[in-house]
Amino acid sequence: MKILVTNCKVFNSDKTSLYIEDDKFVNPFEIDDTVVVKDMKGNMVFPGFVDLHCHLREPGFEYKETIKTGTMSAAKGGYTSVCSMPNTFPVCDNASVVHGIMKKAKEAGFCRVYPVGACSKGEAGKELSEMGLMKEAGIVAVTDDGKCIATAELLRKVMEYSSDFGLLVMDHCEDASLSDGSMNESDTSTSIGLRGIPSVAEDIIIARDIIMSEYLGIPIHICHVSTKNGVRMIREAKKRGVKVTTETCPHYFTLNDENCVNYDSNFKMYPPLRENEDVNAIIEGLADGTIDCIATDHAPHHEDEKTIEFALANNGIVGLETAFPLGYTYLVKTNRITLNQLIDAMVYNPSSILKLGRGSLEVGADADFTVMDLDNEFVFDKSKMLCKSKNTPYDGYKLFGKTILTVMGGRITYEELC
Amino acid sequence: MGLKNKDLLGMKQLSAEEIMEILETAKTMKMVLTSGNKKTSHLQGKSVVTLFYENSTRTRLSFELASKYMGSASANISASGSSVSKGESLLDTVRTIDMMATDIVVMRHPQSGAPHFIAPYLNASVVNAGDGMNEHPTQALLDLFTMYERFDSFEGKNIAICGDLYHSRVVRSNTIGLTKLGAKVSVYGPRTMVPVGIEKMGARVASSVADAVKDADAVMGLRVQLERQHKSLFPSVAEYSSFYSITSDILALAKPEAFLMHPGPCNHGVELPTAVYNCDQSVINEQVTNGVAVRMAVLYMLMARRNSL
Numbered sequence: 001m002k003i004l005v006t007n008c009k010v011f012n013s014d015k016t017s018l019y020i021e022d023d024k025f026v027n028p029f030e031i032d033d034t035v036v037v038k039d040m041k042g043n044m045v046f047p048g049f050v051d052l053h054c055h056l057r058e059p060g061f062e063y064k065e066t067i068k069t070g071t072m073s074a075a076k077g078g079y080t081s082v083c084s085m086p087n088t089f090p091v092c093d094n095a096s097v098v099h100g101i102m103k104k105a106k107e108a109g110f111c112r113v114y115p116v117g118a119c120s121k122g123e124a125g126k127e128l129s130e131m132g133l134m135k136e137a138g139i140v141a142v143t144d145d146g147k148c149i150a151t152a153e154l155l156r157k158v159m160e161y162s163s164d165f166g167l168l169v170m171d172h173c174e175d176a177s178l179s180d181g182s183m184n185e186s187d188t189s190t191s192i193g194l195r196g197i198p199s200v201a202e203d204i205i206i207a208r209d210i211i212m213s214e215y216l217g218i219p220i221h222i223c224h225v226s227t228k229n230g231v232r233m234i235r236e237a238k239k240r241g242v243k244v245t246t247e248t249c250p251h252y253f254t255l256n257d258e259n260c261v262n263y264d265s266n267f268k269m270y271p272p273l274r275e276n277e278d279v280n281a282i283i284e285g286l287a288d289g290t291i292d293c294i295a296t297d298h299a300p301h302h303e304d305e306k307t308i309e310f311a312l313a314n315n316g317i318v319g320l321e322t323a324f325p326l327g328y329t330y331l332v333k334t335n336r337i338t339l340n341q342l343i344d345a346m347v348y349n350p351s352s353i354l355k356l357g358r359g360s361l362e363v364g365a366d367a368d369f370t371v372m373d374l375d376n377e378f379v380f381d382k383s384k385m386l387c388k389s390k391n392t393p394y395d396g397y398k399l400f401g402k403t404i405l406t407v408m409g410g411r412i413t414y415e416e417l418c
Numbered sequence: 419m420g421l422k423n424k425d426l427l428g429m430k431q432l433s434a435e436e437i438m439e440i441l442e443t444a445k446t447m448k449m450v451l452t453s454g455n456k457k458t459s460h461l462q463g464k465s466v467v468t469l470f471y472e473n474s475t476r477t478r479l480s481f482e483l484a485s486k487y488m489g490s491a492s493a494n495i496s497a498s499g500s501s502v503s504k505g506e507s508l509l510d511t512v513r514t515i516d517m518m519a520t521d522i523v524v525m526r527h528p529q530s531g532a533p534h535f536i537a538p539y540l541n542a543s544v545v546n547a548g549d550g551m552n553e554h555p556t557q558a559l560l561d562l563f564t565m566y567e568r569f570d571s572f573e574g575k576n577i578a579i580c581g582d583l584y585h586s587r588v589v590r591s592n593t594i595g596l597t598k599l600g601a602k603v604s605v606y607g608p609r610t611m612v613p614v615g616i617e618k619m620g621a622r623v624a625s626s627v628a629d630a631v632k633d634a635d636a637v638m639g640l641r642v643q644l645e646r647q648h649k650s651l652f653p654s655v656a657e658y659s660s661f662y663s664i665t666s667d668i669l670a671l672a673k674p675e676a677f678l679m680h681p682g683p684c685n686h687g688v689e690l691p692t693a694v695y696n697c698d699q700s701v702i703n704e705q706v707t708n709g710v711a712v713r714m715a716v717l718y719m720l721m722a723r724r725n726s727l
């Protein structure tokens with residue numbers, strides 16, 4: 001298939017058109033009557049986004065999301081590559097589950113899916129998983145996400161063993177013994193009578209992981225950082241030369257714990273929404289480069305798991321279709337970070353941290369890109385999302401950065417119908 | 419003037435004016451209650467359902483009698499165990515009750531925010547009879563009413579509240595209500611039972627039981643919710659009663675005319691020695707009577723709001 005994308009601005013380039021033949025960007029390009037012409041009306045082309053943290057729920061939780069619906073949602077959000085977390089059923093802790101996920105993703109054809117393997121068998125926090133065999137099958141990192149790596153002893157073994165295979169360890173940092181709660185611990189949780197999870201539950205594990213990484217000389221990736229002290233410790237560690245990288249999520253720079261006062265479980269996540277000063281620290285961390293990536297932590301849950309009492313509701317929100325518009329509207333348009341920094345956090349940094357080789361718009365590269373309307377405000381409507389579950393708190397938000405077109409490997413995976 | 423909202427979810431949602439109007443109405447209700455003929459027709463032809471997901475004898479009976487004295491049809495549902503284990507969600511249960519033309523649903527639930535969650539889905543008015551660690555507004559209103567019978571004004575009055583602050587919906591509702599009316603609240607309990615940021619709700623965190631009680635106009639002991647002690651927050655009952663109990667020596671530090679309250683049921687010898695529970699300054703038994711009067715007032719005023727729409 002040949003595609004001619006015309007009348008566009010190309011991010012960080014003075015090109016105004018792109019030529020795609022089969023799965024690559026090409027030039028020169030012979031225009032014939034098989035060419036599909038896409039007039040982008042002046043909108044901007046970005047390299048396809050890379051999400052290093054999402055939950056596609058398949059196998060096992062297809063009632064929440066499938067690989068097909070999740071990747072359709074990713075394409076609508078401008079993503080061409082996503083990393084799927086292993087807390088499925090069965091847990092993605094062996095090569096056959098990895099093969100299954102990759103096969104389904106390929107059949108669906110909406111997005112590149114890079115599975116992340118569990119670092120302990122069954123995510124049970126006890127024995128090492130078969131990381132080597134999973135690496136051969138296609139995993140790009142290991143994690144027990146959804147849970148913290150249970151003990152310092154296991155963390156050490158996981159980091160050492162995974163380093164033999166060049167696999168990065170991604171840790172969900174929450175001390176389980178301090179995490180018996182359903183929102184951030186603060187005067188807000190006290191006032192509305194919900195058990196709180198203190199920010200130190202996250203900080204203690206971030207400190208542990210940094211210390212271990214420094215001691216072993218092996219890299220560590222901190223998942224979804226949400227606290228001001230977490231950002232500070234990562235900043236200091238990076239300055240010392242510790243090989244620590246991190247991500248945050250759009251909800252940690254757009255919302256805070258006061259959003260929980262009406263007991264709406266769409267504001268319930270893990271780590272929980274923190275306080276205003278944490279939100280500011282997250283934005284500062286993105287601005288000064290302490291925080292490398294913006295990930296979605298896309299976490300679909302069925303309506304029945306959310307339309308219940310707050311403390312009983314599942315943790316998490318969906319995020320693939322709101323990440324770019326939230327980043328663009330809340331960070332770039334407010335001049336907290338530049339558009340270049342946003343694209344670093346959503347494309348180049350995640351790609352380089354996991355060595356995915358994504359993000360090029362040059363001739364010869366895989367044709368992975370998305371086109372965004374940065375000029376016109378739109379009202380986000382959750383009923384129009386393509387993911388199966390609609391657990392988002394952003395319904396009705398006025399945002400900038402609507403997706404016009406997404407192409408992955410030369411194939412149109414999403415197109416806005418005007 | 420009446421009540422602004424369809425539901426009574428908490429003291430947070432009430433203005434100072436609404437609180438005072440409830441207390442004034444409760445005065446009338448107490449007169450009815452203590453007269454020879456308790457029967458009124460305020461709720462004639464109306465229905466009140468109590469739905470309790472937690473055990474409670476006094477609160478439930480108090481609501482039940484309050485609605486019966488005013489002539490309503492009433493039904494009482496004990497949902498033992500969680501709704502989840504029955505396979506029916508909370509929302510399904512309350513919607514079913516709502517569809518039976520219920521006017522008021524009085525609900526107690528172990529989860530904070532459960533009444534706030536269901537209220538928007540129901541035509542019936544929802545009265546929160548205690549939700550998790552959040553609020554227990556009718557308890558606070560009966561406590562305020564008990565004080566109001568003895569104070570001409572709440573302005574500048576010192577109220578001491580001691581015990582398990584962390585799990586207590588009573589301390590939350592009372593602090594909110596008392597602060598709205600201009601009283602000063604001092605709280606104290608073991609540090610493991612003092613929730614983060616409680617001072618932002620308007621309470622002063624005292625440095626000892628004595629410090630909290632000193633010069634108080636009213637002293638309130640809180641139930642140590644032994645059943646909620648799923649994590650050890652103090653080492654033993656013996657230790658608790660040695661350092662955190664409101665003894666007669668402690669009570670003597672309050673103003674001479676001060677009185678002692680407790681939401682009940684009391685763990686004798688833990689929060690208070692039995693002798694203190696029964697002392698002349700104790701108004702604990704009267705609180706129980708006032709509970710019925712206040713609940714009559716609340717049910718009456720919510721129904722009046724419904725009738726006026």
Ligand SMILES: [Zn+2]
Pocket residue numbers: 145146147172223224270271
């Ligand atoms: Zn996680």
